[in-house]
Amino acid sequence: MSKATVLASLVSTSVLSLGLAGPAQAVSAVDYAALGDSYSSGVGASGQSGSCLRSTNAYGPLWAAQNSPASFQFLACSGATTDDVRNTQIxxxxxxxxxxxxxxxxNDAGFASTLITCWTTTDANCAAKVNTGKAYVANTLPGRLDATYAAIKAKAPGARVVVLSYPLIxxxxxxxxxxSTAKQxxxxxxxxxxxxKIKERAQAAGFVYSEVRDDFSGHEICSPDPYLNGVTLIPAQNSYHPNNKGYANGYLPAFRGSAG
Incomplete structure (x- = not known):
């Protein structure tokens, strides 16, 4: 299978946290729900299943397993956009x-198609595709994020909402x-x-923003101990997603620190 073919499959399946030590702490009164895209459903980790490619090694199930909330809804789905969150998950x-x-x-910003362009064409084409995505993030994404956050607040007005970032690749x-360095x-x-932009709109909505880049620092693709998959052949959707370590040692600590 060619790299272009592998990366093409990302369009339909991809976007683009507490260590495992220590005793579980019961949160018996908390009803917890994990919403979002493949970075919340657990794509890239082992144990993916179903059409949404959910994995028990995603940060949400890991947190729930260790904290025993009163209930846990795992609604995140691979490939989800803001429209999907509003129309299906909420x-x-x-x-x-x-x-x-x-x-x-x-996914709204075209992360997967950007990676395909950067892998299969020139530095100049890669930069142009990234710039197209940046323009979308500046001009269109804010309204979509605002609508999504407002819908969450309307459906669950008493919830503490933690919006997590994406890591640097x-x-x-x-x-x-x-x-090439230019593409990276x-x-x-x-x-x-x-x-x-996600941080700006999350904070404007009164939500908690949790940055994961520090947790992934030193563990990017091509590092000695990566928390992210590079281009993978089987399964192809794992490309550019966190691996088991990425969810357990990257996303889970970031979520734990913001969950309250």
Missing amino acids: PALNSGADLISITIGG YASPATGCAL VAINDGARVLDE
């Missing part, structure tokens, strides 16, 4: 939810990678712009 959300986590926005820059820098720049 209608299924328990209106009495006390705690909600979400990653969303990467590469070190600054990584050496010995298949992609462009992709990371696009991710930073996306995270900054």
